[in-house]
Amino acid sequence: MNQSIATVLNQIDETVDQSIETLMEFLKIPSISTDPAYKNDCATAAIWLKNELEKIGASAEIHETPGHPMVVGQMGSGDKHLLFYGHYDVQPVDPLELWEHDPFAPFIEARPTGKVIRARGASDDKGQLMTFLEACRAWMKVHGALPCKITFFFEGEEESGSPSLVPFMEENKELLTADLALICDTAMLTPEVPSICASLRGMLKDEFTLIGPNKDLHSGLYGGPALNPLKEIAHLIASFHDADGRVAIEGFYEGVTDTPERILEQWNDSGFDEAAYLNGVGLSKAHGETDRTTLEQAWARPTLEINGLWGGYQGAGTKTVIPSKAHCKLTCRLVGDQDPDEIRIALRKHIEDRLPQDCKIQWDLDLDGAKAAVMNTDRPEFDAARKALKAEWDREAVLAGMGGSIPIAGYFSTILGMDSMLMGFANDDDLIHSPNEKYGVKNFHKGIRSWARLLNELAN
Amino acid sequence: MNQSIATVLNQIDETVDQSIETLMEFLKIPSISTDPAYKNDCATAAIWLKNELEKIGASAEIHETPGHPMVVGQMGSGDKHLLFYGHYDVQPVDPLELWEHDPFAPFIEARPTGKVIRARGASDDKGQLMTFLEACRAWMKVHGALPCKITFFFEGEEESGSPSLVPFMEENKELLTADLALICDTAMLTPEVPSICASLRGMLKDEFTLIGPNKDLHSGLYGGPALNPLKEIAHLIASFHDADGRVAIEGFYEGVTDTPERILEQWNDSGFDEAAYLNGVGLSKAHGETDRTTLEQAWARPTLEINGLWGGYQGAGTKTVIPSKAHCKLTCRLVGDQDPDEIRIALRKHIEDRLPQDCKIQWDLDLDGAKAAVMNTDRPEFDAARKALKAEWDREAVLAGMGGSIPIAGYFSTILGMDSMLMGFANDDDLIHSPNEKYGVKNFHKGIRSWARLLNELAN
Numbered sequence: 001m002n003q004s005i006a007t008v009l010n011q012i013d014e015t016v017d018q019s020i021e022t023l024m025e026f027l028k029i030p031s032i033s034t035d036p037a038y039k040n041d042c043a044t045a046a047i048w049l050k051n052e053l054e055k056i057g058a059s060a061e062i063h064e065t066p067g068h069p070m071v072v073g074q075m076g077s078g079d080k081h082l083l084f085y086g087h088y089d090v091q092p093v094d095p096l097e098l099w100e101h102d103p104f105a106p107f108i109e110a111r112p113t114g115k116v117i118r119a120r121g122a123s124d125d126k127g128q129l130m131t132f133l134e135a136c137r138a139w140m141k142v143h144g145a146l147p148c149k150i151t152f153f154f155e156g157e158e159e160s161g162s163p164s165l166v167p168f169m170e171e172n173k174e175l176l177t178a179d180l181a182l183i184c185d186t187a188m189l190t191p192e193v194p195s196i197c198a199s200l201r202g203m204l205k206d207e208f209t210l211i212g213p214n215k216d217l218h219s220g221l222y223g224g225p226a227l228n229p230l231k232e233i234a235h236l237i238a239s240f241h242d243a244d245g246r247v248a249i250e251g252f253y254e255g256v257t258d259t260p261e262r263i264l265e266q267w268n269d270s271g272f273d274e275a276a277y278l279n280g281v282g283l284s285k286a287h288g289e290t291d292r293t294t295l296e297q298a299w300a301r302p303t304l305e306i307n308g309l310w311g312g313y314q315g316a317g318t319k320t321v322i323p324s325k326a327h328c329k330l331t332c333r334l335v336g337d338q339d340p341d342e343i344r345i346a347l348r349k350h351i352e353d354r355l356p357q358d359c360k361i362q363w364d365l366d367l368d369g370a371k372a373a374v375m376n377t378d379r380p381e382f383d384a385a386r387k388a389l390k391a392e393w394d395r396e397a398v399l400a401g402m403g404g405s406i407p408i409a410g411y412f413s414t415i416l417g418m419d420s421m422l423m424g425f426a427n428d429d430d431l432i433h434s435p436n437e438k439y440g441v442k443n444f445h446k447g448i449r450s451w452a453r454l455l456n457e458l459a460n
Numbered sequence: 461m462n463q464s465i466a467t468v469l470n471q472i473d474e475t476v477d478q479s480i481e482t483l484m485e486f487l488k489i490p491s492i493s494t495d496p497a498y499k500n501d502c503a504t505a506a507i508w509l510k511n512e513l514e515k516i517g518a519s520a521e522i523h524e525t526p527g528h529p530m531v532v533g534q535m536g537s538g539d540k541h542l543l544f545y546g547h548y549d550v551q552p553v554d555p556l557e558l559w560e561h562d563p564f565a566p567f568i569e570a571r572p573t574g575k576v577i578r579a580r581g582a583s584d585d586k587g588q589l590m591t592f593l594e595a596c597r598a599w600m601k602v603h604g605a606l607p608c609k610i611t612f613f614f615e616g617e618e619e620s621g622s623p624s625l626v627p628f629m630e631e632n633k634e635l636l637t638a639d640l641a642l643i644c645d646t647a648m649l650t651p652e653v654p655s656i657c658a659s660l661r662g663m664l665k666d667e668f669t670l671i672g673p674n675k676d677l678h679s680g681l682y683g684g685p686a687l688n689p690l691k692e693i694a695h696l697i698a699s700f701h702d703a704d705g706r707v708a709i710e711g712f713y714e715g716v717t718d719t720p721e722r723i724l725e726q727w728n729d730s731g732f733d734e735a736a737y738l739n740g741v742g743l744s745k746a747h748g749e750t751d752r753t754t755l756e757q758a759w760a761r762p763t764l765e766i767n768g769l770w771g772g773y774q775g776a777g778t779k780t781v782i783p784s785k786a787h788c789k790l791t792c793r794l795v796g797d798q799d800p801d802e803i804r805i806a807l808r809k810h811i812e813d814r815l816p817q818d819c820k821i822q823w824d825l826d827l828d829g830a831k832a833a834v835m836n837t838d839r840p841e842f843d844a845a846r847k848a849l850k851a852e853w854d855r856e857a858v859l860a861g862m863g864g865s866i867p868i869a870g871y872f873s874t875i876l877g878m879d880s881m882l883m884g885f886a887n888d889d890d891l892i893h894s895p896n897e898k899y900g901v902k903n904f905h906k907g908i909r910s911w912a913r914l915l916n917e918l919a920n
Binding site for chain 2: 035092203224234236277281286289312327367402431432
């Protein structure tokens with residue numbers, strides 16, 4: 001190990017408590033992007049990031065958008081130019097009653113497997129984002145200058161479909177284009193095995209209201225003759241999948257290609273603990289397409305999931321009502337060359353073709369979808385990342401498929417012609433998007449060290 | 461018309477504004493029985509009724525129960541002994557945002573078809589209950605004594621399954637037994653055609669939670685392999701009915717008998733306006749069993765209705781969650797000799813037989829069901845009622861099947877050996893159990909007159 005990186009790692013270790021303190025400050029800001037009630041908090045989070053960037057010596061600016069603001073910072077110089085992307089917004093916190101503590105009062109909890117930071121956003125994405133920023137801070141402290149040019153790019157709408165992102169990127173191509181984008185918003189394969197993302201699933205979101213009778217009805221007066229939208233929505237949802245777990249919407253699998261045998265084999269040999277992955281969440285087997293392995297289902301196959309479903313009476317006791325309306329929120333994960341616009345058309349046609357007489361539908365969402373992304377793993381930076389991760393974690397990094405959707409990688413490619421490299425330090429059980437979200441202190445600490453090692457590899 | 465009734469009717473007409481004022485006072489009490497938050501309001505409603513009974517000269521007592529109190533009053537004397545039953549509790553008001561006014565701030569609204577009183581409970585059952593009480597008040601004012609002995613029996617748990625009713629009746633047989641029970645909790649066939657109930661459907665209520673993963677999951681990390689309880693609950697609900705609208709639960713139709721041809725013919729000739737009944741609520745056809753008429757579906761056939769369905773994210777925007785739980789509230793309307801206990805067993809077996817691996821179920825309700833009831837329409841009081849109704853409404857009263865469930869009639873029969881006669885003055889579009897519930901001022905006024913006429917018929 002050269003002297004340059006050893007002193008930086010030492011600096012990281014000595015100041016890790018301060019790094020945690022800084023992250024806790026960040027986590028106290030309830031920057032929920034999807035709910036308009038938190039608009040000011042999103043702005044506060046953006047200002048907080050701008051200040052942090054300036055503290056480590058970057059120039060930084062807030063860029064207003066029709067939604068939540070972007071933060072862009074610049075520092076360092078040299079031939080090599082990296083862009084680091086992260087998002088300061090977080091998921092909603094409901095159901096709030098399942099949180100054991102205030103989601104925005106972060107604290108350290110000692111668990112048998114090590115200390116964790118508990119708060120909404122601890123893992124997704126504030127904690128992960130800060131690993132890179134803290135690596136830069138330590139590097140600056142030791143060397144006074146970064147080994148390359150770095151652009152920081154933070155958005156605040158990742159959890160709500162990033163409506164302002166594409167227009168902003170199109171208007172700021174010069175500002176944002178670098179040699180490679182780095183993203184820290186993914187998980188490790190296991191708590192011991194680091195991973196670099198080889199592919200990401202795309203995403204389509206939709207939402208609808210089914211309307212039957214023109215008002216809520218009494219089931220004594222109308223039960224029998226009345227169309228019940230709760231029954232009808234159940235029939236519609238039941239038509240989305242066949243008995244083998246495949247999505248039964250015509251044209252849904254257009255553009256889907258099978259994962260190559262050699263990749264599947266690599267996944268099978270990756271040390272992925274299938275039993276732990278499933279049993280940890282109360283499942284004894286994988287419930288997706290019956291002819292696909294668990295990892296293939298999660299990393300390389302498209303899905304249609306119901307994320308929210310409601311109608312009628314939800315209060316205490318009973319109410320003999322036949323409601324007028326039923327509601328459904330759903331998302332599709334996309335792979336390969338699946339086109340989100342085409343899938344949306346096919347999904348809506350599937351539903352509208354099956355609407356019973358007297359049943360109306362209202363489409364409640366109009367967001368762009370995102371195609372799946374396959375990374376250019378032949379680039380030399382991927383080798384550098386594997387070396388850095390191996391040195392830090394003492395395990396070979398896996399080039400993994402990832403089930404989540406991070407549309408930004410696709411936009412960097414199509415709008416800026418820039419490849420992306422994603423490496424992250426979350427664990428699968430971090431409860432991102434769920435109550436009691438956490439991020440391991442060790443993950444945070446070694447994450448910072450991993451980025452410092454990568455900067456060192458890229459500088460040499 | 462004899463002098464005795466003419467003066468009573470005159471008294472009713474002269475004091476109807478005061479009767480409306482009194483009802484409005486009653487409607488201001490938010491006596492929602494199903495929600496524990498309104499416990500005190502239910503007690504207030506009971507006390508209010510006790511006071512009203514005492515004002516018209518009855519002796520009255522509050523009887524505490526483990527739930528909401530019973531009110532029992534007595535007045536009059538003679539060989540003939542009638543019991544009048546009503547309930548002072550009302551349905552929950554949600555969705556509150558669909559009410560155009562505070563549900564507990566009653567007011568008179570002038571509509572093209574006449575004035576109505578708007579408030580939760582206006583029709584079900586406070587307004588209807590008060591028709592009888594106001595008839596007695598007018599009779600007392602004119603004659604100083606009722607023409608027969610009357611027991612008033614008011615409960616406060618009708619909208620929440622009447623858990624205290626059976627034990628109370630069993631402990632108070634002597635107090636409550638009369639020659640015949642009168643109940644005012646039903647609708648007229650049309651706004652012009654009065655009706656007397658010939659049969660009532662029974663009721664079974666159930667509620668369950670489907671539990672899949674042991675926590676809410678992120679659909680990026682788990683979408684594909686994870687079991688989604690929202691999808692599974694949709695499949696379960698979709699299995700409840702076949703394509704012909706029949707309930708597909710094994711054994712469900714045991715005890716159901718076909719309605720005799722002559723009754724069906726009478727219904728067909730009754731003047732029931734099928735188009736108005738359906739179109740008024742936004743439907744173009746009846747959606748129940750395809751081989752049954754609309755009236756048969758509503759009056760004489762059993763049903764299974766979903767009254768509430770929910771799980772996952774319901775807030776603004778989207779959330780890529782696979783929830784741990786899905787919830788369903790349902791009710792069955794029963795006819796003929798269907799046994800609610802047996803149906804509950806069959807329903808639960810149907811669901812449990814279809815539970816996928818890794819899916820647990822929790823049954824969230826443990827309420828007794830109620831069998832259907834067929835009235836003893838050969839009794840002379842039914843003739844008296846037809847005479848009274850004909851005189852008041854100038855139309856022959858129909859002996860109608862009724863779709864709603866009023867378990868009390870069954871209890872009067874099985875526990876007290878007492879027949880019941882139900883006549884009510886609600887309209888089908890009164891929005892009972894829905895936002896903006898109403899009761900026609902004309903219905904209220906002529907309802908009071910109808911009861912006075914019946915008392916007169918029974919006295920002669």
